[in-house]
Amino acid sequence: MDDTSGTLDEALQRLHASGPERGGWLTNHAPMAVEALVRHGQAPAVHRWLDRYRAKLEDMPAPHSPITAADWRKALGDPARIADWARFFERETAERPWRVVLAEWWPRLLPGIAGGATHPVIRTGHAVRTLLTTEETAPRRTELAHALGYWAARHQPLPELTPLTPLTPASTAPTTPTAAAAAAALDAVPPVPDQEGGIRARLAQLTAFPRWGTAPDADTAHALLTELVTAATHRYATHGHGEPIMLVHAATAPNAVLRTLPALPRELWPASLSAAWAASAAVTAAYTPPEPAARKDTAHKDTALTAEEVFERAAAHGDDHTIKFTDTALDVGDPLALAAAVRSVELNPPAF
Structure with missing residues (x-):
């Protein structure tokens, strides 16, 4: 990711006054989407995208009481403590190397990976990718803190299987x-x-x-x-229609x-x-839908597009889930993955 413009840090600073959710449980996808946009050469569009997304943001909830290393278990999985958890991890990542904090908390949080509809772990993955591949800055470290805090607040193990x-x-x-x-x-x-x-x-x-x-x-x-x-x-190319988002x-x-x-x-x-x-x-x-979509002769025609062109199409579409899925499809990188990304553009409604 080449972000000599400083756009990512500017965007993250704008977002860190916002909570990770809105309406009580809907996820704020902006931190993840802007990271993907910057990574794939769409930095000039980020602030315009955020201006339009602003209506979906809510302020960070009011804190209750500080979480400490001695009493964190009582607050695990309590969404009312979202702000407390964000502040806890801000302190942790300010006082210790972020990799040390991540290694300590990863096994504690992993059993609750499905909490928050998996959004907290996804936000964590975007934050870690940035820290691994770019310069460590305060906004990028804070982003990891807020991602981990969201995960801790929404921690919810799956039923016994x-x-x-x-x-x-x-x-x-x-x-x-x-x-x-x-x-x-x-x-x-x-x-x-x-x-x-x-x-x-x-x-x-x-x-x-x-x-x-x-x-x-x-x-x-x-x-x-x-x-x-x-x-x-x-x-996703054949089953995404079951629930495209x-x-x-x-x-x-x-x-x-x-x-x-x-x-x-x-x-x-x-x-x-x-x-x-x-x-x-x-x-x-x-x-999952009852039946996969029928494969059409034209199912892969759009894979003639380059990866860059596929992401440009997702960015123009503007939907946050589509942007993030296309980002993953580019990691996979093969023709069927790119076709799946194009399929997500077709299935999901445009953002704005």
Whole structure:
């Protein structure tokens, strides 16, 4: 990412007075979207995009009482403590290296990866990617603090799940992963019985997942997680119509974990894979359509576009989920991923 203009820091500073949600539970996607816009050469459009998004922002809620290292467990998963958690992580990342804070809190937060409809982990992934690949600045460090604070406030473990017949033996994860294996795992996820209502009502119905994505070591975990992101991105091309906005998270949530792995101790990678699989499978179960879309002869015609052209199309479309999904599709980078990104532009309503 080349941001010699300082646009990203300016945008983050504008946003850090805002809370991570609006209307009580809808997520503020702006920090994630502006990071993707800047990364893919759309910095000149960022402030104009923010001006139009401003109506969807709310001020950071009032704080209650400070969270400390001694009493944080009482506040975990309490959305009323969003501001308290943001301030806690601001202090933590100011006093200690951000990688140290992340490594300490990642295993604490990982069981609640589906909380906030997976948005907190996605925001964390964008923040970590910036810190790993660009200069560390105060606004970028604060962005990680607010992402982690949002995750802590919305932390919500999934129900206890029964493992279905494994697609690969739990003790012998494949050493040469293929996208087909992850795709088969996602296809085998049973949909929740009642596909009405919001994501919290749907996730409460989860009972079982295929056992997939266990890894004996860090390298296998990385390979399998890459495979999962690829498969979930590809799957959007044929299944995104089930719920075009929500199903992007089946790919963007595990990709956030994949982006974060380089900043984490390697011993945390296998557990990160398991959590990413749970998040992707949960979203798939909640919103998967009864039938995939029929493949048309013209399904891949837009993959003649370059990756840059596909992202330009998403940026012009303006929808925050579409921008973030296209950002993930560009990470995957193959023709079907780019076709899935174009499909997201077609399925989701323009932002403004």
